[in-house]
Amino acid sequence: MQLAFYLADKFRNPVMFMGDYYLAHVFEAVDTGAVDFGALPRKDWALDGSSSGTGNARIVSSIMPTKRNAPVYVDYGTYLETSGEKIAVMERQMEPMYEQGSCEDADCVIVAYGTPARIVRYVVGQLRAEGLRVGFFRPVTLWPFPSAQLVAATRSARGIGVYELNAGQMIDDVRLAVRDRNAISIGGLSFDSSGFGIAPELTPRKVAMRIRKFMAESGQGPGA
Amino acid sequence: MKCYVPTDAPPLEPARLVDDFAPPLILPGAHKLCAGCGEPAAMRAVVEMIEAMGFTNRTVGVFGIGCYTSFSPGLDVEVMQALHGRAPSLATGLKRVHPNSIVFTLQGDGDMVNEGLQEVIHTAARGENVTCIMLNNGVFGETGGHMTATTVLGQRTKNSLEGRNAKKHGYPIKMAEMLAPLDGVAYVARGATNNARNIFRTRKMLRGALAAQDQKRGFSFVEILTMCPTGWFIETAEAPDYLHDKMASFHRMGVIKDAAAASA
Secondary structure, eight states, X not given: OHHHHHHHHHHTSOOOOOOOHHHHHOOOOOOOOOOOOOOOOOOTTOOSXXXXXXXXXXXXXXXXXXXXXXXXXXXXXXXXXXXXXXXHHHHHHOOOOEEEXXXXXXXXXXXXXXXXXXXXXHHHHHHHHTTOOEEEEEXXXXXXXXXXXXXXXXXXXXXXXXXXXXXXXXXXXXXXXXXXXXXXXXXOOXXXXXXXXXXXXXXXXXXXXXXXXHHHHTTOSTTO | OOOSSOOSXXXXXXXXXXXXXXXXXXXXXXXXXXXXXXXXXXXXXXXXHHHHXXXXXXXXXXXXXXGGGGGGGGBSSEEEEOOTTOHHHHHHXXXXXXXXXXEEEEEEHIIIIIIOHHHHHHHHHTXXXXXXXXXXXXXXXXXXSEEOTTOXXXXXXXXXXXXXXXXXXXXXXXXXXXXXXXXXXXXXXXXXXXXXXHHHHHHHHHHHHHHHXXXXXXXEEEEEEOOOHHHHTSOGGGHHHHIIIIITTTSOOEEEEEHHHHHO
């Protein structure tokens, strides 16, 4: 969370922090101590009125990049073109974040994010204890997406399952990362009768059933 | 044949350009709005008043989206660009970080009343020390003259060709009268730019609003009726009278609230 604010400040670029329904409805202890990420660039662009009337008044605008008397006048088209370079710099300077477990010798890797990833991580641990060669991978940053890390984590796997509680939002990112290998959705929409309660599908028992079924259908593990 | 301007010798004084008459806070160059538009005169009144009151080196403008947005690169005033209707919220943040700055928003009726009505109402209710300026021409001028929430009954717009009809389109909102009763509001006035007298009155209103902000008395609001002959589908020369007859009879000009004056 603090990193998100730090990066937004450093690059002068919005950082979106994604939550989910569970986060809004549960609470747990968190460490709120300040994390030091280093010094930020000087904010010489900030507005306080002091440059008004000097002939070099500052402007912060998404559509008018400079004043019309600026020494280096930038029009909107040029501004948009150079935005691409800025995005490339950000992508180079930011490490994708992810978490993985027991992927080294896994026949099958389950990819999940957010709250469902916690349940998947727990279930994968249980299945490992039973002797099933299964791993899990959790992308933490959506952009940059940890594509190279996902490819490395699934190198030995014959099956890649994507567990997400929606109609399929991350599976496209996973498929773009693993390219020619097939990633299969093993999640899906889940609603209780009220329409806004917790997902009834999101229990360790049901998640374990889905992973077992996926492994059996893709020819791995017991029952294959 | 008699020649009124002698051309056989250099002129007695050099020719003067428009820029020679421009106030110091307007950078050289022409505005890009239509002939007969009422907004340049309003913009000029705002920056002239900022300079006259000695606020030049601590003023920031927050601009909404509309024709007037094109003024932002042509002013020697710091400008922050807001999204549609959100200028009062940006102004709130700016003013709270820099409490000694003078912060004004420049918004149109489409921006303030249609797209972001709640922003200005909450800013006024909180009594933020900012000045919101609304240029009211009763149409979405920038996108081609569509009806807004301040379009007066009977007014022709692109999507009310037979005139605004209360049964079909609802009634217009009187912004100044709506904000005035809120406790956080110190100053509310409505001016116009359809003639020199009204521009002069509007300048006095702007002075009142900026003074209220400078004295930290609370939220101040100036609505300025402006001509939009292009959006009104009338001749340029008819627009000032149209404003007087049609708009100003509903959106009445004058100082509507001056909290300091009332308590004094």
